[in-house]
Each structure stands twice: as C-alpha cells, then as structure tokens.
Amino acid sequence: MCLGIPGRIVVIVGDTADVDFWGVRRRVRLDLVNEPVAPGDYILNHVGFAIRRIPEAEIAGTLALYEELLRDTSDDLMTADLRGELGAAPRSDP
C-alpha cells in the first residue's frame, strides 16, 4: 500500500481529476497534492488521493517499476497491492 501508483491527469473537475492509469481512468482527489497540477501532469496516487506531482524529468524512471509489476500475471503481493491502489479511486467515464 505504501507504493502508491502513478497516473496521468486527463481532466480536472473541481477538487478532483480524472487520471489515466495504464488505460484505466479513475477519479482522484487533489486536496493533498503538493503543487498545482494541470492536464498532462503525472501524479502519485495513494488511497484515492494525489500525494505528489511527479516532476517531468522523473516520469520515465518512476513508471518503470510499475510497468514491470503490472505485467506480472502471478499472484504477486506487490502487484496485488498496486491493483488495490487502482481500486481506491472510483472509475470515471472517459
């Protein structure tokens, strides 16, 4: 659960954003994010809240671990926790 999961902001709706996580769109709350965000920005989502805007230069490096984990089809614990993080935000309609 400590891992969180990164995603890309598609559109901002009030205090929330529709965020794309590998093709799954979720609504994430923005109350806690450390700096202003805009569509196209990547954020780290934890339990349905954006807790950090990921700086441009760090995006590829940050996504790498998650990409590896999400490819995993076994019942790996890290992967399961990531899927839990995805479940933490309600689906938003594209």
Place this chain on the structure above:
Amino acid sequence: MTRDVFADAAQVRFRDPVRARALAGALGRVADAIGRDRVTLMHVCGSHEQAIARFGLRAVLPKRLDLVMGPGCPVCITDMPEIDEAVALALHGVHVATYGDMVRVPGTVKSLADARAEGARVHVIYSVQQAIDLARATPDEVAFFATGFETTAVATAAVLLRDPPPNFSVLSAHKFVPPAMEAVMAMPEARIEGFLAAGHAAVITGWGLFEEFARRHRVPVVVAGFEPLDILGALVRLAELVRDGEARAVNMYPRCVSREGNRVAQAQLWRVFRIDDGEWRGIAHVPGGNLRLREEWAHVDARRRFAIDPARARDREPSALAAACICGRIMAGLATPLECRLFGRECAPDVPVGACMVSSEGTCRIWHQYGGRPELEVAS
C-alpha cells in the same frame, strides 16, 4: 500514456545485470571495510520487504550484512485493543469501514471478519472516500476504522476537512513512523546500525526530519526507492555511512522525496491529528507513535461519539496459538519468521495467527509467499 517512453526505461532499470553486479560488488567491499562479523541494517516499509523478496535481493547481500524488516507494516502494528474497539463498534450495530487486510487481523480474540460472520456490517474499502460515500448512502452511523501511517492519515485528514456527513465518524488507529524508529533504537536487544527509511512516508514528512534522529541516535538513515537497483544503491550508501561512522540522513530517492516533504498534506494532517503515546502491537509502548484526533474534532471521533466497550469483543479466552506468536520480535527485527514454530504450519495466509501473516506488507506473509527466506536470483 505512451508505452514506448517507459518500456526502454524499464529495460535499463530491470535488465541491467551489470549495474546490479557492480552495486553488489561495491556493497561487499564496503561491508568488508566495516570489518565486523555482523552488521544489522533495518528497513521500515512493507513495500521494501516485498521488493527485496520479489527480486531476491538478500541473495546478493554480503554474508556479514543482515537486512531486517522493522515495524513497517501498518496493518501489523495496529494494536489488539484498537481492533477490539473496532470489533465492539461493529457488534454494537455501527457500519465499520476499513482498509482491506485489516478485516482479517485478529484482535484479542476476534477479527472484524468474525464480527461480520456474527451479522455485523463490516465494509472493505480502498479509500476513505468510499466510507464517505457509504455514509451519504445510508441514514445509519458509519465509522471509519482508520489505520496506516502518515501517508494514509493525510487522506483521513483531508475528508474530515471537507464537511463529512453527520453520520460519519473516525476510529483512529493511525501511526506515525519516526517514533517507531526511536522505539527500536531504545530496545536493549536491538543492534541496528543503520536505517533505510520508508520512501513514501517520507513523501509526506520529508527526509529532513531524519537528520535530527540520525544525530541523536548516532545512526545513519538513507531514504530509498523501490526499484531493486534503488534499494541496492541505497544499501551501498548506508553501508558507507556505517563504515565512515557518519550519523546523518541521506536522500537516495530524490525523484519522490524532498527535504521538506509535502507541506500541503502536512498542514492538513496536523490540523486534524495530534501525536499521542500508545502501544504498537508486539513492539512496545511508542511515545508519540499514535495519531489521534485533536480536541476540535471530538464530534467526529468514534471514541467520543459511542460508548465503546472493548470487552464485548473479548467474550472468550485468547487461543494458546496466539501466545506462541512471535510477530512482535519479528517486527522489532529481533527474529525472522523462520524462528517462529508456527510459521507455515499452524500459521499460514489462510489461517493466520499473527497480523504479520495477514497483511500483504507483513514479513511473515511476504516470506511465506516467496518461499521461506527469499533467496531468488537478482533480476538479470
């Protein structure tokens, strides 16, 4: 999200045996230079243990270097009387919503799952927002059994600051990580010579707060990411600090963690919570380790709203197995799961005795998943 951008990055970071070997080699040389037979380093994060086990990192550690997991599993360190309170509340007829694994963790005699089997209304959620939605959809009382470290507590704070519905309350069992590191250092048996700090808790608090800790306890602290190579790199840095006798904090995860942390989240955290002394399951009394609602939030505090009688959750004697569980010693880094006579026998993921076997972030659960002491090959 374009895949090409990070597909290459993933290959470099995960299929780079040259870098992995170089780091493992460097770690061996630094450990040799320290010269002692045994150097014990501690990490305090369930996700770190998952990564260490998943990628088999212990297999490349020098023999004299022992890397143990400390109290880094939020589900595991939730104290039994706190679970008893949640169970009693659920049996009292209040809807209780809580994060996944928490439902199966035994209290003194019962878990929330046991309460549910007796007819109580217990809900598994992934976000506190779902508990708010539940409260809006029912006229009944909904209590959020709030567990987790500061990374999760900030979300609880955020919903309380945004006009929660009147039938919503919080039973806080939130914990604050840094005081637990203090408690570990205070244990007479502990011989921790360096800490890997939990990367994402530090996203909130910032790594600066480890500087004073490092000075006071004369022990180095390195903030680490979750990639296998990030962890190896952070271990090399930590071992260097041990070798050089430098008791300071170093941030090896700058892409996520800053010195000052997330001030927006911190402001909300401390508007809603105060620190309090309290017990951590199996560990000890941890001064300053509990996050409790401030006086201004008494009206949403489930402990104030309801007369909770934890005795209601303890209607029989604890099992003899529970007495044999050594979760506490494991979470303090004093024992490994292999030293527990229940591990993999009476205690398994399907029939957990201790909290460490329930949670996906618990040491026992992780070691069980990856087959005893995880010694797979490093990613190559």
